[in-house]
Each structure stands twice: as C-alpha cells, then as structure tokens.
Amino acid sequence: MATRKEDFSKWYIQTIQQADLMDYSPVRGCMIFKPNGYEIWEHIQTEFNRRFKEEGIRNAYFPMLIPESFFNKEKDHIEGFSPELPWVTEAAGEPLEERLALRPTSETMIGDAYSKWIQSYRDLPMEINQWANVFRWEKRTLPFLRTSEFLWQEGHTAHATAEEANTRTMRMLQVYKEVVEDLLAMPVFSGEKTPSERFAGAERTYSIESMMQDGKAVQSGTSHYMGTKFAEAFDITYLNKENKHVHAFTTSWGVSTRLIGAMIMTHGDDSGLVLPPKVAPQQVVIIPVGPKKKLDVVMEKVDELYAELKAAGIRTVVDDSDNSPGYKFNEWELRGVPVRIEVGPRDIENNQVVLKARDADEKQFVSLADTPLVDTVQAELTAMQTRLFNSAVDMNASHIYTNINTLDELSAHIEAQREAGEVPGWVLAGWDGTEESEAKIKEATGFTTRNIPFAGQYEEKTTCIVTGAPAKHTVWLARAY
Amino acid sequence: MATRKEDFSKWYIQTIQQADLMDYSPVRGCMIFKPNGYEIWEHIQTEFNRRFKEEGIRNAYFPMLIPESFFNKEKDHIEGFSPELPWVTEAAGEPLEERLALRPTSETMIGDAYSKWIQSYRDLPMEINQWANVFRWEKRTLPFLRTSEFLWQEGHTAHATAEEANTRTMRMLQVYKEVVEDLLAMPVFSGEKTPSERFAGAERTYSIESMMQDGKAVQSGTSHYMGTKFAEAFDITYLNKENKHVHAFTTSWGVSTRLIGAMIMTHGDDSGLVLPPKVAPQQVVIIPVGPKKKLDVVMEKVDELYAELKAAGIRTVVDDSDNSPGYKFNEWELRGVPVRIEVGPRDIENNQVVLKARDADEKQFVSLADTPLVDTVQAELTAMQTRLFNSAVDMNASHIYTNINTLDELSAHIEAQREAGEVPGWVLAGWDGTEESEAKIKEATGFTTRNIPFAGQYEEKTTCIVTGAPAKHTVWLARAY
Numbered sequence: 002m003a004t005r006k007e008d009f010s011k012w013y014i015q016t017i018q019q020a021d022l023m024d025y026s027p028v029r030g031c032m033i034f035k036p037n038g039y040e041i042w043e044h045i046q047t048e049f050n051r052r053f054k055e056e057g058i059r060n061a062y063f064p065m066l067i068p069e070s071f072f073n074k075e076k077d078h079i080e081g082f083s084p085e086l087p088w089v090t091e092a093a094g095e096p097l098e099e100r101l102a103l104r105p106t107s108e109t110m111i112g113d114a115y116s117k118w119i120q121s122y123r124d125l126p127m128e129i130n131q132w133a134n135v136f137r138w139e140k141r142t143l144p145f146l147r148t149s150e151f152l153w154q155e156g157h158t159a160h161a162t163a164e165e166a167n168t169r170t171m172r173m174l175q176v177y178k179e180v181v182e183d184l185l186a187m188p189v190f191s192g193e194k195t196p197s198e199r200f201a202g203a204e205r206t207y208s209i210e211s212m213m214q215d216g217k218a219v220q221s222g223t224s225h226y227m228g229t230k231f232a233e234a235f236d237i238t239y240l241n242k243e244n245k246h247v248h249a250f251t252t253s254w255g256v257s258t259r260l261i262g263a264m265i266m267t268h269g270d271d272s273g274l275v276l277p278p279k280v281a282p283q284q285v286v287i288i289p290v291g292p293k294k295k296l297d298v299v300m301e302k303v304d305e306l307y308a309e310l311k312a313a314g315i316r317t318v319v320d321d322s323d324n325s326p327g328y329k330f331n332e333w334e335l336r337g338v339p340v341r342i343e344v345g346p347r348d349i350e351n352n353q354v355v356l357k358a359r360d361a362d363e364k365q366f367v368s369l370a371d372t373p374l375v376d377t378v379q380a381e382l383t384a385m386q387t388r389l390f391n392s393a394v395d396m397n398a399s400h401i402y403t404n405i406n407t408l409d410e411l412s413a414h415i416e417a418q419r420e421a422g423e424v425p426g427w428v429l430a431g432w433d434g435t436e437e438s439e440a441k442i443k444e445a446t447g448f449t450t451r452n453i454p455f456a457g458q459y460e461e462k463t464t465c466i467v468t469g470a471p472a473k474h475t476v477w478l479a480r481a482y
Numbered sequence: 483m484a485t486r487k488e489d490f491s492k493w494y495i496q497t498i499q500q501a502d503l504m505d506y507s508p509v510r511g512c513m514i515f516k517p518n519g520y521e522i523w524e525h526i527q528t529e530f531n532r533r534f535k536e537e538g539i540r541n542a543y544f545p546m547l548i549p550e551s552f553f554n555k556e557k558d559h560i561e562g563f564s565p566e567l568p569w570v571t572e573a574a575g576e577p578l579e580e581r582l583a584l585r586p587t588s589e590t591m592i593g594d595a596y597s598k599w600i601q602s603y604r605d606l607p608m609e610i611n612q613w614a615n616v617f618r619w620e621k622r623t624l625p626f627l628r629t630s631e632f633l634w635q636e637g638h639t640a641h642a643t644a645e646e647a648n649t650r651t652m653r654m655l656q657v658y659k660e661v662v663e664d665l666l667a668m669p670v671f672s673g674e675k676t677p678s679e680r681f682a683g684a685e686r687t688y689s690i691e692s693m694m695q696d697g698k699a700v701q702s703g704t705s706h707y708m709g710t711k712f713a714e715a716f717d718i719t720y721l722n723k724e725n726k727h728v729h730a731f732t733t734s735w736g737v738s739t740r741l742i743g744a745m746i747m748t749h750g751d752d753s754g755l756v757l758p759p760k761v762a763p764q765q766v767v768i769i770p771v772g773p774k775k776k777l778d779v780v781m782e783k784v785d786e787l788y789a790e791l792k793a794a795g796i797r798t799v800v801d802d803s804d805n806s807p808g809y810k811f812n813e814w815e816l817r818g819v820p821v822r823i824e825v826g827p828r829d830i831e832n833n834q835v836v837l838k839a840r841d842a843d844e845k846q847f848v849s850l851a852d853t854p855l856v857d858t859v860q861a862e863l864t865a866m867q868t869r870l871f872n873s874a875v876d877m878n879a880s881h882i883y884t885n886i887n888t889l890d891e892l893s894a895h896i897e898a899q900r901e902a903g904e905v906p907g908w909v910l911a912g913w914d915g916t917e918e919s920e921a922k923i924k925e926a927t928g929f930t931t932r933n934i935p936f937a938g939q940y941e942e943k944t945t946c947i948v949t950g951a952p953a954k955h956t957v958w959l960a961r962a963y
Contacts, residue, residue: 024595027552028582031545033595036610039542061520064512064631065615066568071508085574087547089584092568093619101509103570114505114514129517134546134615138574150545 004271006422009215013266014144019335020274022261023144030142030149034258037336038145040282041261042152046132048184049154049256052176058128058156063110065133066101071109075234078108081201085137087149103136108202108227108253111157112235119159119249121240126165128158135257145262146219146482153257159237159249163228166250170226173254174207177222181256185264186277186389187211188397189221190477192452197436200253204228210451210477212397213266216424218451218479221263224254262482267393268360274337275359277389278382284340285310285317285378286333290326291345303344306354306374313375315382334359339385340378358385360392400426403459408445408467411478415446427451427479431462431472438467442478451477485752487903490696494747495625500816501755503742504625511623511630515739518817519626521763522742523633527613529665530635530737533657539609539637544591546614547582552590556715559589562682566618568630584617589683589708589734592638593716600640600730602721607646609639616738626743627700627963634738640718640730644709647731651707654735655688658703662737666745667758667870668692669878670702671958673933678917681734685709691932691958693878694747697905699932699960702744705735743963748874749841755818756840758870759863765821766791766798766859767814771807772826784825787835787855794856796863815840820866821859839866841873881907884940889926889948892959896927908932908960912943912953919948923959932958 002019003011017023022038034042050060066089072079082105089101104110111129119127132154139147156173160166174191181187189209199206203225211221231237232248241247268275278284287307289299303319310317318338320329326343333341343355343364354374357364358381367377405411405428415425425448432438432450443449453474462475483500484492498504503519515523531541547570553560563586570582585591592610600608613635620628637654641647655672662668670690680687684706692702710729712718718730749756759765768788770780784800791798799819801810807824814822824836824845835855838845839862848858886892886909896906906929913919913931924930934955943956 024598026545026591027549027594028545028547031547033545034543036540036542040540042543043541059517059521060524061517062515062523062633064507064509064514066509066512066631068508083575087570087573087582089568090571091581093566093621094564101568110507113508117505140574150547152543 002271002273005214005269012269012271016269016273016335017144017265020337022274025144028149030139032144032148034152037282038261041264041276041280042258044280045180045184045260046154048180052180053130053156056128056172056176058130058158061129061131062133063107063114063131065104067104067107067110069100069102071113072102074109075202075231077230078202078234082106082137085139087136087138104133105135105137106253106255107131107133107155108157108231109235112231112237112251115157115159115249115251116236116238119237119239122161122242125161125239125249126158126169128156128169130154130156143262143482145265146259151258153255155253155255158252159232160251161239161241161249163250166228166252167226170205170207170224170252170254173252174209174222174224177209177224177254177256181209181211181221181260182390184277184279185260185267186279186386186393187221187264187267188390188394190452190454192454192477194223194452195432195439195450195474195476197439198450200225202227202230204230208452211263211267212400212427212479213263213482214269214396214424215266216400216426216479218427218477218481219259219263219266220451220481221260222254222256225252227251227253268389269337270360273335275389276337276339278339278386281337281339282316283318283336283338284315284382285342286338286340287317287319287342287344288326288329288333289319289321289345290343291347295346298349299344299346302349306342306344309373309375310378313379315375315378340381342374342378356381360385360388400424401429402426403429405430406462406464406466407469408442411442411446411448411466425480427477429459429462430466430476430478431464432474432476433465433468433470434473438465441467447480448478449481451479451481483752483754486695486750493750493752497746497750497754497816498625501818503755506625509630511620513625513629515633518763519742522745522757522761523739525761526661526665526741527635529661533661534611534637537609537653537657539611539639542610542612543614544588544595544612546585548585548588548591550581550583552594553583555590556683556712558711559683559715563587563618566620568617568619585614586616586618587734587736588612588614588636589638589712590716593712593718593732596638596640596730596732597717597719600718600720603642603723606642606720606730607639607650609637609650611635611637624743624963626746627740632739634736636734636736639733640713641732642720642722642730644731647709647733648707651686651688651705651733651735654733655690655703655705658690658705658735658737662690662692662702662741663871665758665760666741666748667760667867667874668702668745668748669871669875671933671935673935673958675704675933676913676920676931676955676957678920679931681706683708683711685711689933692744692748693881693908693960694744694963695750695877695905696747697881697907697960699908699958699962700740700744700747701932701962702741703735703737706733708732708734749870750818751841753812754816756870757818757820759820759867762818762820763797764799764817764819765796765863766823767819767821768798768800768823768825769807769810769814770800770802770826771824772828776827779830780825780827783830787823787825790854790856791859794860796856796859821862823855823859837862841866841869881905882910883907884910886911887943887945887947888950889923892923892927892929892947906961908958910935910940910943911947911957911959912945913955913957914946914949914951915954919946922948928961929959930962932960932962934958
C-alpha cells in the first residue's frame with residue numbers, strides 16, 4: 002500500500018479497491034458501486050429522506066431523457082452543460098427526430114412540469130426531491146468524486162416570493178451541513194460561490210466545501226437560488242392573490258455519491274479505509290482467536306455476542322473463515338470497520354473480550370461482568386464518531402492559512418510546503434471580485450476560489466491578493482477535486 | 483368519470499390522473515411519477531429491501547450504459563432485446579467508437595462483473611440486487627404498465643450448483659408472491675412461462691400473474707433460471723473444490739413499477755383509486771365539518787386526533803381547506819385514501835367521530851369513550867387490507883373458466899361474455915406444448931399463455947385446446963397487458 006504522504010491519489014485508489022467499495026466498468030468513467038460502497042449511500046439516503054420529510058419535501062421521479070429543445074430554453078444552462086452531455090440519437094432501430102440528452106440535472110424537465118402543475122398561489126410552495134442517476138461526460142474521472150454516471154438527489158422548489166425561495170436555498174445548505182457533519186463526521190465550510198463558479202443558470206450558488214487530507218477541496222453539496230430565471234425560461238407562472246399572473250421563484254439543491262469519496266479522503270489512514278460508525282455497512286466484526294481445538298467453546302461465545310449485538314440493531318459480522326487472525330485483522334482494517342472484537346479461550350475464562358477501535362492505537366480489554374457488551378460497543382461507536390469529526394476539525398485547522406496577502410506569497414507558500422513534504426492547504430484571501438483576478442490566481446497557483454464564507458466567521462481581508470485593490474470579498478482558495 | 487364497465491382503459495387513465503399519481507412527459511412513453519405515485523413505490527421498495535436482506539441479498543449499483551458488444555455475447559438475449567433498445571451514439575460533442583445501449587436489464591453488465599469477481603467456490607453464492615431505471619422503447623405505452631423508462635429491482639445471483647440456483651429462482655418467486663399478496667393485497671398466480679414467453683436467454687422463466695378487473699392479466703414479477711447460459715457467454719467460471727474451472731449457474735428476478743398499475747386495476751372502483759392501507763401515502767384523512775363559527779372548537783379536536791394518529795405512525799393528513807365537505811369527500815375518494823374521519827360539533831358533543839372506509843358503503847359512528855381512535859383506525863386499516871385481498875380473490879374466482887376444451891368453445895365464450903357485457907376472464911386449458919398451438923390461440927382469440935400453474939393446484943387438462951392431442955401442460959390463457 003502507498004501511504005497518503007507518498008502518493009495520495011494512489012493511496013485513495015488502493016483504499017477503495019481493498020475495501021471492496023467499487024470496481025471499474027467497461028464504459029469509460031462509469032463505475033460499479035459494490036455492496037460495501039452502495040450501502041454507505043443507502044445510509045446517506047435514509048438520513049436525507051428523514052430530513053427532507055421533516056422539511057415537508059416529497060420524493061418523485063422524472064424521466065431521465067431530456068429533449069434538446071429544453072436545454073435551449075435557458076442560455077446559461079445549455080452553455081454550462083452542453084460540453085458534457087451524452088445523447089441518445091436512435092431507438093428501436095430508428096433515428097430519433099430530436100436528440101435526447103441523458104440528464105446532467107433536471108431543472109429543465111422539472112421546470113416544464115412545474116409550468117403545468119403550478120397555476121395558482123395555492124399550489125405554492127411546490128417542493129419535490131428526486132433520487133436519480135445523472136450523467137456528465139467528464140474528461141478525467143476519479144471513482145466516487147468525478148464519474149460519467151453518478152447517483153444523487155436533486156431538490157427542486159418553486160415559491161411565491163424571492164424571500165421564501167431564498168429561505169429554502171439557505172435552509173437546505175444548512176441541512177446539508179448538519180447531515181454531512183453528523184453522519185459522515187466531515188466538517189464543512191459553507192459559503193457562496195463566486196459568479197464564475199455558479200451553477201449554470203443560477204442567480205446565486207451556495208456550497209459546502211470539505212478539506213481532504215491532501216489539502217485539496219471537495220465541493221460536497223450545493224444549493225442554488227434561481228430567482229425567476231428558470232421560471233421565465235419555462236413559463237412557471239401563477240395567479241397571485243391580486244389575480245395577476247406572475248413568475249414563481251425557484252431553487253434547486255443537490256448532494257451526490259461524491260460525498261463517499263470525500264468521506265474516504267477525510268478519514269482514511271495508511272491502513273486503509275476508516276468508516277464513521279453511522280454509515281459503516283459493518284459496524285462491528287467479531288473474530289474468534291486461539292487454538293483450533295478450543296474453537297467450539299469460543300464460537301459458542303461468539304454466536305452469543307453476535308446475537309446480542311444484532312438484536313440491539315448494531316450491524317455486526319462474524320469472521321469465522323479459515324484465515325489467520327492477523328490476516329483477518331488486516332482485512333477488516335482495510336475495510337474500515339469501526340470496531341473489532343476478539344474472543345479467545347483466555348477471554349472467556351476472564352469473562353472479557355478484546356476491543357479495538359479502528360482509529361485507536363491500542364486494544365482494550367473489556368469486561369463483560371458489569372456492563373453488557375452492547376452498551377460498551379454503542380458507547381465506543383458514538384465516541385469514535387465524535388473522535389473522527391474532531392480529528393478532521395483539527396486536520397482542517399492545521400491546514401488553513403490566513404496571513405497570505407499577495408500572489409507571490411501564495412506561490413512561495415505552496416513551494417515551501419511542497420519542499421517540506423507538506424500539503425498546501427486552504428488560504429483565506431482578499432479578492433477584488435473580478436473574474437480576471439480569479440483567472441490569475443488559478444493560472445499562477447492552480448488554486449481556485451472555493452466559496453465566500455458567511456460574514457462573521459473569519460477576519461475580513463481588506464486587499465485583493467492579486468491586485469492589491471480593496472477586497473470586495475474574502476474567499477477560500479484551494480486546489481479542488 | 484368513465485365507469486369500469488363502460489371503458490376500463492379510460493377509467494384507468496382518469497383514475498391515475500385524478501389521484502395525482504402521474505403525469506405525461508414530453509418524451510414519448512416516459513412518465514413522471516408524482517409524489518403520490520412515487521411514494522407507493524417507496525413502500526414497495528422498503529418491504530422488498532427488508533425481505534432481500536433476510537435472504538442475505540445485498541444492494542449494489544451498476545452502470546446504466548451497456549456496450550453493444552456485450553449484447554452480442556448472448557444470442558437469444560440480443561435477439562430478444564435489440565428491437566427495443568435506445569442507443570447513445572455521441573457524447574461531449576463527439577461520436578462514440580461503440581454505441582452504448584440504455585440498459586433494458588443488466589444480465590450482460592453484471593455477467594461481465596461476476597466473471598471478474600467470481601474466482602473460487604468460496605466466492606459463491608454471489609447474490610446482488612439493484613434498484614434502477616431501465617429502458618425498453620415500446621411501441622404502445624400505458625402509464626405504469628408499459629413505459630419506455632421504468633423503475634425496477636433486478637436481482638442477479640451466481641451459484642455453484644444447478645440445484646442451488648434453482649432453489650434461489652423458486653425462492654424469489656415465492657418472496658414476490660408473499661410481498662405482492664401481503665402488501666398490495668393482490669392475489670397472484672404462480673407458474674412457469676412457456677418457452678415462447680421466456681426471458682431472452684433464460685432456460686426457464688417463472689412468473690406471478692395477476693388478474694385485473696377487466697379480466698386481463700398483468701405479469702407482475704418474473705424469476706429466471708439461466709443454467710450456465712450467461713455464465714458461458716460471459717465466462718463466469720470458478721475453481722471448485724476439486725480444483726477444476728467450471729461454470730457457475732445464474733439466476734435473475736425482477737419486479738417493477740408496473741406493480742403499481744396492476745394494483746390500481748385490481749382495487750380501483752367507479753369513485754376512483756382504492757389503495758391498500760399498507761402502501762397508501764396517506765392512510766387517513768381528517769376532515770372538519772360543520773358551520774364556520776364552530777370551526778375553532780372543531781379544529782382543536784382535529785389537531786388533537788391528528789397528533790395522536792401521527793404519533794402512532796399512521797400516515798395522516800388534515801384537509802382544512804376552504805372547499806366544501808362534499809368536495810373534499812369526493813377528492814379524497816378519488817385519491818384512494820383508505821380511511822376518512824369526519825369531525826363536527828355534534829360529534830364532539832357525543833365524544834365520537836364519523837369513520838368511512840374507502841371500500842365500505844356506509845359511514846360508522848365511532849365512540850372515543852372506550853377505545854382510543856388510534857386503535858379503531860389501526861383495526862380498520864388492517865381489516866380493509868384483508869377485505870381488499872379477499873374481494874380480489876373473489877373477483878378472480880368468478881372470472882376463471884376451467885371447462886373450455888376447444889378453440890371454438892373459447893371463441894364462443896369470449897363472444898358470449900362480450901354480448902353479456904362481461905369480461906372474458908382467464909381460461910385454464912390443455913396445451914400440447916407446441917409454439918404452433920400457442921400461435922393459433924393468439925390468432926383466433928387474442929389470448930396468450932400466461933403461465934403453467936404448479937402441479938396440484940388445479941385439475942390437469944388432458945387434451946390440447948387447439949389440436950385435441952394429449953395435453954403436455956395445463957396453462958392459463960388470457961388477454962394480457
């Protein structure tokens with residue numbers, strides 16, 4: 002195995018393969034989500050569905066194929082997405098009259114539907130989510146993080162007022178932050194994207210961004226305020242209380258299977274995957290140890306403990322294969338299983354088990370005398386979830402730089418970090434608000450603007466890192482996946 | 483509204499639209515699953531996921547796009563599916579070197595993966611399910627029942643022996659029967675499909691078939707035993723305990739969103755949709771009635787009852803819109819909500835509510851004095867689920883004909899039913915086992931073989947309905963969706 006420091010990209014690919022999360026497919030850029038990878042997504046879905054329901058948002062399903070004419074209705078949208086679209090041009094042995102795109106996102110299809118479904122203010126707000134596969138034919142792909150086909154949820158809402166639409170936009174950003182931090186133990190940085198990084202067709206785009214262990218950023222979720230742009234393009238109007246036909250205000254917001262990739266790059270270590278307990282397909286593995294002739298009595302205890310943990314809803318597996326304990330320990334570490342329980346003849350004599358948390362250095366001897374194993378394990382899973390979050394917070398904090406004020410200083414910083422074998426991290430910088438300055442930063446350093454943190458979180462920078470002119474915004478700069 | 487008897491097709495389309503389950507889309511044959519329609523699917527998914535997990539089957543996700551060369555590996559498979567495939571021929575502005583089909587089913591993609599994943603007998607059985615969208619470019623489409631894009635689950639398993647593969651094939655057919663009968667209250671007829679109706683590439687196909695109120699059949703789920711046909715085409719071999727490379731035996735099985743259409747055609751009545759309580763998005767609607775000046779006191783009671791039902795996990799809505807009670811009653815009947823509760827000032831005085839089950843003719847006055855409303859409602863939901871199943875069983879029984887022995891008798895039966903304004907139903911017939919006889923039945927009557935019931939359920943027919951030769955099988959004949 003490559004270590005993270007030696008070659009982070011190589012480490013990542015090895016980690017996801019050894020953990021049996023995915024496989025490549027014969028179609029360029031399309032990956033297979035194997036059961037261990039897909040189940041992480043199922044846990045993410047379950048939690049988001051719970052939160053969406055609390056928000057009064059319902060699920061639906063819209064067709065995947067989108068007529069070319071729909072894209073042409075919103076100029077920015079087609080410009081943004083057309084370079085990445087795959088097209089169906091024939092079906093059932095005949096050429097189609099109009100090309101059909103595999104959806105890259107569904108604003109156009111849903112906009113068309115909303116224009117029919119929304120007639121009166123009584124129909125508003127209309128708030129629908131969809132879980133779906135989407136397609137963006139990317140030049141360079143990376144499993145989970147950038148694939149030609151991926152899975153996501155996309156919420157689409159329409160409102161009577163700009164204020165309500167804005168509230169929904171900001172609320173969903175907050176829901177994303179809460180779920181990602183709570184479930185994936187992954188701290189995120191919320192803020193507004195710069196105009197050049199906006200969703201194609203949005204008036205404003207907000208994002209949650211996460212820092213990986215190599216100091217690069219992953220955009221982990223976005224929430225878009227469309228104003229009336231899509232409503233105008235798709236004729237989403239309603240009769241208001243004053244009996245006038247007016248345009249609705251719309252939003253959309255999404256998270257995708259790239260969350261899985263970001264989570265892996267946040268928590269993994271040089272022994273492989275490290276899974277936050279809340280999303281781990283297997284939370285506990287029980288491994289019998291000791292001489293073969295005592296296996297019967299050991300397995301009796303193992304089965305008993307397995308039944309207890311399972312009954313308590315803890316996702317547990319027993320590894321009673323013929324492999325050696327050392328082989329098994331390594332294998333389940335590679336798979337990131339949060340808690341390993343070892344049971345041997347000596348443990349049974351002492352009414353104890355050995356417990357090893359995936360992120361801990363040491364094993365613990367855990368007595369079964371006073372506390373049921375279920376309680377001990379549940380406490381350990383909860384504690385590990387918190388530890389992972391906290392150590393990611395620490396990792397982030399130690400890779401944030403707020404005292405870099407010129408492009409030369411930024412270049413020098415990156416070079417110095419490189420020479421020291423350290424990652425360049427994220428830089429909080431002043432920006433004059435121009436696309437020219439953004440382009441210069443990227444050209445000189447490879448860093449791009451991630452987002453503009455909401456006011457009050459960090460000291461505002463006063464001068465632009467590129468031009469030295471007064472800063473219009475303070476922005477996060479980083480390399481990004 | 484058209485009645486079922488006047489025009490069943492028209493009744494069906496009106497019912498699904500008035501119940502707000504779906505909408506048409508601008509893409510031919512692709513429908514929109516609106517929240518009320520999609521949530522039925524979510525309840526179906528939840529139950530199947532629970533059952534699959536009990537069977538040790540895990541979910542995964544495979545790419546949607548399938549290279550043309552994959553289809554060509556299994557001759558029967560490509561012959562069966564190629565007339566219906568849509569093709570991606572361009573992506574990101576360039577023509578593709580090889581056309582990619584939108585999956586109609588995933589035997590080929592998963593077969594290719596299994597050929598890599600399965601190396602040794604230790605890797606078997608391999609049992610994976612996928613929830614996905616699939617495409618079959620149909621000439622004539624009907625919402626839920628036959629659409630160009632639909633949603634389904636497809637399970638794919640590989641086994642060391644023919645016996646194990648056969649056991650899995652039959653077990654999943656049984657799981658389908660149990661879930662469809664229990665959850666959708668829809669009785670099914672299990673059996674084996676005739677060779678001409680087999681899945682393209684299967685050695686044997688089994689189905690569950692359901693009878694609609696117009697006497698037509700819907701194939702509601704299928705389970706296929708592939709033998710080693712796909713294993714040979716995709717080189718799925720493993721090293722057995724004798725250290726020999728041998729082919730695995732595979733199965734696949736699926737149910738789709740057409741279950742929703744079948745359920746609607748089974749239970750709906752001339753007032754619209756009738757939903758089995760277990761899958762109803764809203765199980766109870768509470769409607770305040772009475773004069774406006776007493777609305778405050780009524781709403782207080784309504785809110786209290788709503789909170790009680792909701793806390794008990796009963797999916798409940800309150801309709802406090804400005805519409806008249808009569809309008810509301812009609813609207814919620816159209817939507818098929820199982821239980822309606824009316825609360826008015828007089829009810830509050832008498833410590834009662836009015837309860838109307840969707841499938842009952844009469845309202846009941848329900849006292850709140852002795853039994854909490856939650857208990858009454860839960861009992862009513864359970865009773866209604868059973869009633870719907872039983873009345874579908876009765877409906878089926880009254881449309882089954884077992885004494886028709888020649889093609890002339892069958893034609894005469896169909897004609898007589900038509901003249902009497904009755905549906906032709908299903909006919910249990912002897913069949914000599916030849917494709918010629920099947921073709922003749924279809925040509926003369928429009929009836930097709932549905933499946934061959936398992937032995938012992940019905941009296942075996944001794945002569946073929948077409949040729950009068952000794953019958954090889956006893957088969958169900960019916961018109962089918």
